[in-house]
Amino acid sequence: MKKVCENWKQSFPAGKFGEQYFSEFEARGKAASAEIFRVKTAAEGKQIIAELAETTGAKKIVAVDGPLQDASGIIDELKNMGLEVYTSTTDIAEHVDTADIGISAVEFGIAETGSVCMDGYAIEHRLVSMLPPLHIVFMNSSYIVPGVNEALEVLSKVFNRGYISFITGPSRTADIERVLSIGVHGPCRFVIIAVDEEIN
């Protein structure tokens, strides 16, 4: 998969990232309506996703690969559940508009805002993150920077071309009577699986 950077961790600001920022990240992310699950192992994350697929009645899933997804074994699990799972770029392009869940991973979190940074150079990754009503991402729970300043410090080291997104909760609008409504053009639900065992 095409990426802006192959090893993001190398560019995290020395001494300014880590698990110590997780609780603030979690609180602010949840305040922005992100659903955050902290798990010890990627395999535990698999269980959560499987349950989400079941409770939402999902039939079709699009997913991009990555170390965390692989370690969790989620793709096989969903296939075993009898769900349609698409992972190749062309399959994703074909099915993404009718998929119920998109699964991918993000590079790091920002405590100040509860956002996550997604490397979206690959078209398949963007599609998976934008079109289905539910987007689930894996991340390492210790890959958190304290603020927007540090996040841009990272970007200034790695971002030479491509597509980057900070995602903060689900898609939303308040354009009618300033009433907050979730899920306009993007996902209605945004779920973060934060994994303690470091997988890179």
Added chain:
Amino acid sequence: METKNRNIRKEIEEKLNDEVLRGALSRFAEAYPVSRAKAYENVENLDALREQFKNMKSRTVEHIEEIADKFEAEATKRGAKVFRAKDGDALKEYLIKLCKEKGVKRIVKSKSMASEEIHLNHSLEAEGLHVKETDLGEWIIAIAGHKPSHMVMPAIHLNRQQVAEYFSKELKEDIPTDIPYMVQVARQNLREEFLQADMGISGANFGIAENGAIGLVTNEGNARLVTTLPRIHVVIMGYEKLIPTIQDASSILRQLPRSATGQQMTSYMTMVDGVTPTMVKKDGKWVEEDREVHIIILDNGRLKAAHDDKFKEIYNCLRCASCLNVCPVYTLVGGHVYGHIYAGGIGAILTAFLHSMGDFEKINEMCIGCRKCTEVCPGKINIPGLIEELRARTVKENGLPFAAKVVFENVLSNRKVFHTLLRLASVGQKPFQSGKVIRHLPLFLAGMTKERSLPAVADTPLRDRISKITKKIDKPVKRVAFFAGCNTDFVFPETGESVFKVLQDLKMEVVFPEDQSCCGKPVLGMGDRETAKNIAKRNIKAFEDANVDVIISACPTCAETLHQTYAEIFADEPAMKARVEKFAHKVREFSSFVAEQYAKAGRLTKTTGGTKVTYHDSCHMKRGLGIYEEPRKLLEAAKGYEFTEMKDCDKCCGMAGAFGIKYTELSMPMLKQKITNIKDSGAEVIAVGCPACMMQIQGGLDKQAPNIKIKHVAQILAENIKD
């Protein structure tokens, strides 16, 4: 192009009678400051952050062409095509040609104010192109055929019933007024548009020269789709969006969401750098291709502003609209009366530069100069100051209206004529009630309008009472001159008497230089700098001759004009510079000066019990001079008074110079709210430090709460001094 044949008064009246609009705006005005404050709760030093952003933008605009060259080079290196459009026509020509060449039929757009500024959609549709706005608010107003009434919430003027009606008409089915349902209807309808579009047009919240990337700050997710699904992506961005480096985006990203929508971050912050892959279906098969990217940098007046010593400040505008959200006028009438697409005070300035000066002239009086906007602006733009500058330039170019010219040059420039006229006014105020002259005189003369109770010109002005109120002070600690200003001299001479009493009690010798006149602010407000200079010179001379240590003013507007504005208007006259500086250095506002003296004398001990008193912060006092603690300390220490705060204590009372008189219909709702807040505080006395506010609020109390008394801070202090 300038909009012709507008009747602003009628438009204002319509907006004031629009219940939906008034309800939405007043609810929003209540909610916004709270959500903004909450969003900034984890920003340690907001002022430093604003300063950081302002400095970054100020540095950038100095080299805007170089930064644009760098941006173009870096974006081009990464496969994007960059086009510099000098105006809307050039942009449209490029874009229409591109659509023809590439066989584009369907276009989806995410929000771009720059495209609205040049009425792009209209031109594209005229070429037979299918264009859809995809931001929900923009889609609503596009369907309704309206202009945006707010820069961030374009459809704030509509309620759910109205939106449902427009949706039903557009989609030819009955749409219920349920908001989540309507949002889903928009999702489904627009999803098809995204999937079928050949071209996506987005704006940009910033463009980074270092790597040629553009940044988009959005909530709905439509901008991500616009920049991902169609095979061609066009960015329309004004020069003011350019920043040098990736890290420079920090002060934007930490402020824009918080100031615009009260969020610590929007749902999506997207950066697109160069060409990126897309999927295209060819002969029934999906193929990965590079998406074509065109970045159009729009000038349309921006480069002229960049090279203008004063107006380069508009590059500091983030389009967060926080200035609208706190503007007492905007929150009454909404954005449509501003004529073009940019609303509020900043909108008036942008309209002048990016649209037409004629449209600015129609709306420039809508700024009351209260400076609430400057207090919240992430770029610290002096919006009222720039509006005054624009007015001054208009006057320089086109001259003043004839009647005003006659009055300014023949009456206000000549103290004796002016004061004779005032004395005449006290005898026979009737003859001044009609005619055009009245509203161009300093505002108190216009007090003779019949819409509200305003005090008449006093029988005996302060200047005729001086000998009676002057005490001989043995071994005075200071020699002080009092600058009365028109209001205190001729309308509220009692305030002047109190000032004398308080200062003399402090063992100061107080003098009243006879030759002093109006400070000049009313003519400056109208843009007549030459007359203001004449007035200033006379005042400076009068106080030089008085040979004093301190010059005291009990009017914050006068104090600011003497202390600050005189230096600015003589900036180009080196001969006056030293004199003005020496003069300005001596000028002190009454309450802050007295608080300082009282503190030294140990007279600022808080007292409890007594008459409940609250305090109204005058705009010029709080935001002009930065004085708000001192009057409170004086009131808290005043014997016989119990100080209490009121809601929105620093919100404009609606007087604001000529505005309160000319736009009575706007001034009155502001006054009414002020009186309500005073009443709700439970205070029996409202204290003010500004004679103009005193005039306005007194008029309102008279009608709505005759039991509440208004007093200048000086009067309250004087009450506690034995004769």
